[in-house]
Amino acid sequence: MSQSFSSRWLRRIIVSAVAGCVLSGPALAQEKAKLRVSVIPIVDVAPLYAAQKQGYFAEEGLEVDTAPVSGGAAGIPGLVGGAYDFAFSNIVSLAQAVAQDLDVKIVAPGSDVRTEAPDIAGIFALADAGIKTGADLNGKTLAVNNRNNNIWLYAREWIEQTGGDVNKVTMREIPFPQMADAVRRKQVDAAMTVEPFFSTNVKDGTLVAVDFPYIKVQPGLNVAQYVATDDFIAKNPETVARFKRALKKGAEWVNANADQPAFAELIASYTKMQPELVQNLVLAPAPVSVSAESVQKTLDLMKKHGLLEAPMKASDLLYGDLND
Incomplete structure (x- = not known):
């Protein structure tokens, strides 16, 4: 192989490698x-x-x-x-x-x-409301953060599994931070919320934990x-x-x-x-x-x-x- 041919061959390899880097760089940068x-x-x-x-x-x-x-x-x-x-x-x-x-x-x-109670999400109500099961929510209102989401779905299933009729329970959309006030003011009868709101809501004794629908229906x-x-x-x-x-x-x-x-x-x-x-x-x-x-x-x-x-x-x- 002549020196001039070898030089041309080497230059082609270098040019190709550089071109490859130039092409791949922007591709990644995109x-x-x-x-x-x-x-x-x-x-x-x-x-x-x-x-x-x-x-x-x-x-x-x-x-x-x-x-x-x-x-x-x-x-x-x-x-x-x-x-x-x-x-x-x-x-x-x-x-x-x-x-x-x-x-x-x-x-x-x-x-x-979690796989066992207490859980990261649960239903709470006023301590004197007498709400312990889904059956107790018949004819009442339950707050959820959004309709047709996980909270809504598992609350419905929990209501059914604990003797309630989902067609007799009204689901009302209320943001998590506002649920406790809504329950205290009796704008709703109960609410399903998540941490950090659940633990802080039931801490003072006026609001109590009713149950944990996720664990009841599908642990983990x-x-x-x-x-x-x-x-x-x-x-x-x-x-x-x-x-x-x-x-x-x-x-x-x-x-x-x-x-x-x-x-x-x-x-x-x-x-x-x-x-x-x-x-x-x-x-x-x-x-x-x-x-x-x-x-x-x-x-x-x-x-x-x-x-x-x-x-x-x-x-x-x-x-x-x-x-x-």
């Missing part, structure tokens, strides 16, 4: 790194805020901005409309979106419920997840993977520090609770995976209660491997 995530300001989203505060998102080259909403159902329209890149939502809201031909999928775990339920649109996932697969890795580290941090002052300070920072009150909250371990079996049970309940016209498979809602 993936979105500044993200907007809709959240509900409750204990369940602690892993996301932990990932922010501990720098796990930054380690993955991501910048995350949060946008508080009233419930998982409220985040889906903004997600589909492009206002959010990820949304903290629930199976009920997600499945209904998919049933309406919206391309949305679960990309990461959000929160689980995968109650919430982070979701994204198919379009966003297709255009940003590495971003999704980075988001998931950082969120998992956030969950691991929460599980390791749930009894530490740093965790109480974290919860207080976005719920506006006093740190000393956080120590009395009921917590469930932060999940690092999503169970297809748990998702399927929720979908079956949705079909039973008229939220789905046709059966739906859990596999239709899951993106990638959510067990690692």
Whole structure:
């Protein structure tokens, strides 16, 4: 091989390699790194805020901005409309979106419920109201944060399983922070809420815990997840993977520090609770995976209660491997 030929051959290899780097660089750079995530300001989203505060998102080259909403159902329209890149939502809201031909999928775990009482969500009422079962709610009003979401669905199933008639119970939408006042003023007879509101509401004795519908109906339920649109996932697969890795580290941090002052300070920072009150909250371990079996049970309940016209498979809602 002549020296001139060797030189030309070598230059071609170098030029090709440089060109490859130039092409791959912008391709990676096109993936979105500044993200907007809709959240509900409750204990369940602690892993996301932990990932922010501990720098796990930054380690993955991501910048995350949060946008508080009233419930998982409220985040889906903004997600589909492009206002959010990820949304903290629930199976009920997600499945209904998919049933309406919206391309949305679960990309990461959000929160689980406990397997035994007390739980992270429960029904409370006035101590002297005499409400102990679903049968006691017949002819009365129950507050939920959003209609047709997980709270609404599992409250209905609990009412049925404890002797009540869901057709005789009125469900009224009230934001979590306002539920206790609504019960005290007798605008509603009972309410189903989540932490941090549940423990603080029943602390003074005027309001009491009635029951824990999630545990009664489906212990260990995968109650919430982070979701994204198919379009966003297709255009940003590495971003999704980075988001998931950082969120998992956030969950691991929460599980390791749930009894530490740093965790109480974290919860207080976005719920506006006093740190000393956080120590009395009921917590469930932060999940690092999503169970297809748990998702399927929720979908079956949705079909039973008229939220789905046709059966739906859990596999239709899951993106990638959510067990690692």
